[in-house]
Amino acid sequence: MLSQYISKTPKSKVLFEENKEFMPYGVSSNYRYFDPYPLYLVRGKGSKVWDIDGNEYTDYNLGFGVLEVGHANERIIEVISDTIKDSSIMGFEYYKTGTLAKIICQRYGIDMVRFSSSGTEATMHSIRLARAFTKRKKIIKFEGHYHGSHDQLLVNVNPLKVGGKVPSSSGIPDEVIQNTIIVDWNDIDSFEKVAKEDIAAVIMEPVAMNMGLIPTDKEFMKSVFELSKDKGFLVIFDETKTGGKFYNGAAGYFGVKPDIIILGKAIAGGLPLSVIGGKREIMELIGPGKVAHGGTFNANTLSVNASIVTLRELLTESAFYQLHRLSDMLEIGYRDIAEDLGVELSVSKWGPSGSIYFSEKVPKNYKEFIRMDFSRWFTYFYVMLSKGVIPMGGFNEQWTVSIKHSEEDILKHIEVAEEAIKKAKDTKTNMSIEESF
Numbered sequence: 001m002l003s004q005y006i007s008k009t010p011k012s013k014v015l016f017e018e019n020k021e022f023m024p025y026g027v028s029s030n031y032r033y034f035d036p037y038p039l040y041l042v043r044g045k046g047s048k049v050w051d052i053d054g055n056e057y058t059d060y061n062l063g064f065g066v067l068e069v070g071h072a073n074e075r076i077i078e079v080i081s082d083t084i085k086d087s088s089i090m091g092f093e094y095y096k097t098g099t100l101a102k103i104i105c106q107r108y109g110i111d112m113v114r115f116s117s118s119g120t121e122a123t124m125h126s127i128r129l130a131r132a133f134t135k136r137k138k139i140i141k142f143e144g145h146y147h148g149s150h151d152q153l154l155v156n157v158n159p160l161k162v163g164g165k166v167p168s169s170s171g172i173p174d175e176v177i178q179n180t181i182i183v184d185w186n187d188i189d190s191f192e193k194v195a196k197e198d199i200a201a202v203i204m205e206p207v208a209m210n211m212g213l214i215p216t217d218k219e220f221m222k223s224v225f226e227l228s229k230d231k232g233f234l235v236i237f238d239e240t241k242t243g244g245k246f247y248n249g250a251a252g253y254f255g256v257k258p259d260i261i262i263l264g265k266a267i268a269g270g271l272p273l274s275v276i277g278g279k280r281e282i283m284e285l286i287g288p289g290k291v292a293h294g295g296t297f298n299a300n301t302l303s304v305n306a307s308i309v310t311l312r313e314l315l316t317e318s319a320f321y322q323l324h325r326l327s328d329m330l331e332i333g334y335r336d337i338a339e340d341l342g343v344e345l346s347v348s349k350w351g352p353s354g355s356i357y358f359s360e361k362v363p364k365n366y367k368e369f370i371r372m373d374f375s376r377w378f379t380y381f382y383v384m385l386s387k388g389v390i391p392m393g394g395f396n397e398q399w400t401v402s403i404k405h406s407e408e409d410i411l412k413h414i415e416v417a418e419e420a421i422k423k424a425k426d427t428k429t430n431m432s433i434e435e436s437f
């Protein structure tokens with residue numbers, strides 16, 4: 001399977017050899033690297049991207065869930081072209097930022113927001129804010145949940161061995177993560193044991209999207225909110241991904257009001273913008289001499305205008321109806337393939353995104369996730385790539401459909417997936433997660 005990928009992508013291989021002299025692994029983010037070398041892309045339009053060898057792919061990775069408006073969306077091009085004429089950075093506040101703040105507050109049920117540029121920055125600021133508000137130090141996070149690449153939450157994101165607290169990078173001192181407590185996702189008992197009066201906040205991906213797509217047990221979610229009220233800690237929804245999956249995000253979907261919400265990725269049509277939002281009494285702690293929040297590129301004119309257009313005109317309620325419908329087609333397609341081929345395959349879908357697992361059941365937490373055999377997944381992935389479909393960004397990612405995907409795109413995806421899963425079924429090797437990272 002790998003041989004097909006290699007024979008189709010000789011220029012990516014050459015570029016990799018050149019780039020790795022100047023960039024570790026030849027990439028700008030570890031998540032863009034996969035063996036034997038990464039794919040170098042040149043351009044995108046709508047649902048398609050093209051690599052440096054000229055191969056065309058239908059893209060379901062979409063910048064790891066960013067481009068629900070599709071690549072090079074005409075309205076985004078238009079608004080950015082107009083905006084840049086009046087400068088990209090004002091230094092002082094841009095006059096339209098408040099308009100965007102109001103749109104986001106009304107849509108996501110938030111009292112006040114501040115803007116940053118990435119999900120990493122927003123979650124980092126959110127835990128400082130939670131600590132300032134509660135005057136407590138400890139933060140609960142869930143194993144397998146990812147909140148960006150800052151030290152305090154870069155713990156048990158993808159540990160190779162189960163058990164104990166494991167930093168997900170070298171260079172993170174124990175002292176920095178001593179106030180981070182790790183709990184199994186969807187596990188009320190293990191949450192109850194640590195959910196005490198000394199906790200500042202619990203942070204979660206309200207639907208887990210960094211281990212495929214693991215649905216949320218509604219009873220578990222209910223217990224988290226109840227315990228937070230009882231014990232006086234805050235609930236932080238990291239909606240960097242989920243915020244773009246339903247019109248009102250996961251908070252709207254579950255009908256809950258978290259104390260702090262983080263948004264990012266899809267909300268600015270491909271431009272870098274993230275949001276730290278929350279209840280007024282918490283957000284009002286931010287300010288000079290109080291809780292720090294800054295960033296040179298925060299709410300730059302390009303991101304602000306792209307986000308206004310994205311939220312007002314592109315990711316509308318009817319757009320979500322269409323995104324969900326196409327994603328339903330994919331889900332049904334994968335289920336039919338599994339049944340027709342008699343392959344042990346489970347499918348999980350939430351809104352425009354979904355994932356497949358070569359296992360009888362969708363895992364319910366990280367421990368179940370890493371017990372799986374990933375060799376079949378990798379066969380599937382390379383066949384998909386060699387047949388012109390990027391099904392998702394990696395084995396712990398999910399598909400996303402954009403408003404530019406068509407039924408024809410979905411039917412092609414299903415057709416190629418059938419071939420890929422047929423090949424995956426015959427894969428004999430037993431590749432553990434250790435070999436996959």
Ligand SMILES: Cc1ncc(COP(=O)(O)O)c(C=O)c1O
Pocket residue numbers: 064117118119120121123146147148149205209210238239240241264265
């Ligand atoms: C749930 C979640 N939070 C935070 C982040 C970090 O966002 P960024 O890469 O914009 O820093 C990600 C990135 O994938 C994410 O999935």
